[in-house]
Amino acid sequence: MPLSAFVRTRNRTASPRSGPARVARRVGMVAALCGAVVAAGCSTPADDSGSIVRTTTNIAGAGVVGLERDTAKACPLPSAPDAGSGSxxxxxxxxxxxxxxxxxxxxxxxxxxxxxxxxxxxxxxxxxxxxxxxxxxxxxxxxxxxxxxxxxxxxxxxxxxxxxxxxxxxxxxxxxxxxxxxxxxxxxxxxxxxxxxxxxxxxxxxxxxxxxxRREAAGAVLDAYHTEAADAGMAMAAKQTQASLIRFTADTDQVQGSDSFAGQILGDMGVQRPQAQRGTSFNVTPDDFATKVEGDLIYVLLAGDEGKKHGAAVMRTDQWKDLGAAGDKRVFAVDDTVWHGNGLTAARALLTDLTGTLNGFVTD
Incomplete structure (x- = not known):
């Protein structure tokens, strides 16, 4: 069974109010999944608390990601200047x-x-x-x-x-x-x-x-980023999931394509995109949602207060609620300054968001 199909099944049955029997059943399901994707290096957790994300803060049903981001080590110690002579x-x-x-x-x-x-x-x-x-x-x-x-x-x-x-x-x-x-x-x-x-x-x-x-330092941290992205993608079986990206501004709904910052980071991690989103970024209307926004899960970028207001209104419409990812509670609202950013530190923060949500779902 493809991972995307498995995750949909799991999301329909998982509940924050599960009793011990259901928790045990979910652990068994994770074990079954591991047998199907051994090549991805999956292992059965002692309990499922680390394998399923439960976000308790949401915007119009979308779980908010990054509220407890650890920034203590976002910036490393000073690097040495490039080798050379002269001031x-x-x-x-x-x-x-x-x-x-x-x-x-x-x-x-x-x-x-x-x-x-x-x-x-x-x-x-x-x-x-x-x-x-x-x-x-x-x-x-x-x-x-x-x-x-x-x-x-x-x-x-x-x-x-x-x-x-x-x-x-x-x-x-x-x-x-x-x-x-x-x-x-x-x-x-x-x-x-x-x-x-x-x-x-x-x-x-x-x-x-x-x-x-700092050319040499930049090369070193870029290499480390690519290794981190590849390792995270393998650990999360990223190639088995099609993630949709849409950004709301005050008056536009834009699919973030392969040319966007977030789209490039998803690509570095090996996350797949829905067929309609494999080109450059483009605007959509509610009539396009079923064919151009649907995915195994949807990441929502909200550009400032006005983007948040507009996006919340869109996510309360019938066209949005009819999406399978919305029904499965697999819509995540992410930090626009990270996901629509431009830099190595933002890229690493985005990887952290992905590893915390790619195989997760939102609870009420």
């Missing part, structure tokens, strides 16, 4: 060529991906200024609480050069110039690296790490 390095980037410190000490970041990169190579405590997010929290929760103390320098769309200059950085790191902060204006303040937009997240991370003088 500076020449970095070629999308906006030109810059002579930057070999080991920067006072960094200003102009994008969340740049802040994520400083975290991934252990340099976030050297960040003296960062652009901020809209909403009540200036920085993504997945990066921990320490980043909340970093002074703001405006939004990503409108960084403030005056505030940046006050912080006396020795490196400014971002992606593209903006109307308020051109490359010329920024490099007049400090050496600046702008890596450009439209790169894959891994290419952007590598370019940001080069600006930080």
């Amino acid at each position: 500076t390095r020449t970095v070629t980037h999308a906006s030109g060529v810059s002579e930057v410190p070999a080991d920067p000490q006072r960094i200003v970041v102009l994008t969340t991906s740049a802040l994520d990169a400083t975290c991934a190579v252990g340099l976030w405590e050297r960040v003296v200024g960062a652009v901020t997010l809209d909403g009540s929290r200036p920085q993504p929760a997945y990066l921990g609480t320490g980043v909340l103390k970093i002074p703001g320098v405006g939004s990503a769309a409108q960084p403030d050069p005056a505030k940046i200059a006050e912080l006396r950085p020795d490196l400014i790191l971002g992606d593209i110039p903006t109307a308020t902060a051109s490359f010329e204006a920024l490099r007049a303040i400090a050496p600046t690296v702008l890596v450009g937009a439209g790169n894959s997240w891994q290419a952007e991370f590598t370019a940001l790490a080069a600006g930080l003088g």
Whole structure:
């Protein structure tokens, strides 16, 4: 029996109010599944508490993922600068060529991906200024609480050069110039690296790490990520599950395809996608749900407060409730700053979310 079919059967019978007999029966079912997918390295748990996820907080029936995320080790200890001589390095980037410190000490970041990169190579405590997010929290929760103390320098769309200059950085790191902060204006303040937009997240991370003088460290953490993703996929028998991804903004319902950040991480782990979702991202309407949104399970991304409001309304419609994944209680609401993110630290957080939910279901 395919894993997707097994999971559907299990979800229809599992209940948070199960007595000992039903718990024993579920353990027996897990044992039976292990016999069917020995190649995936499955083993029978002593009890099923670690094999079935029960989320008790939900939005319109979707279990909320990541509320208890452990961020204590999200950012490692500082990595060593790349081998070489001299106090500076020449970095070629999308906006030109810059002579930057070999080991920067006072960094200003102009994008969340740049802040994520400083975290991934252990340099976030050297960040003296960062652009901020809209909403009540200036920085993504997945990066921990320490980043909340970093002074703001405006939004990503409108960084403030005056505030940046006050912080006396020795490196400014971002992606593209903006109307308020051109490359010329920024490099007049400090050496600046702008890596450009439209790169894959891994290419952007590598370019940001080069600006930080951490190419070697970036290569090491990327290799570790790929190993972690492959191992997690094997342990979860990821190839047996087709996961659907849909993102709600204030006024759009968009399937996240293979070009999306979340879609790429699912691919790295070996999670399959429904046939309709194996191309690039596209918008859908409720009439499309049955043919283009259905999956063994559905991950829902809610873009800010307005996306949450719109998504909750959609998930209360008959078209949504008719989906098999909704009926099986296999819809999970995930952190948009992680799943629609761009960076190595976000990718690792997303892997954690996947391993905690791919074979799980939502309880009332």
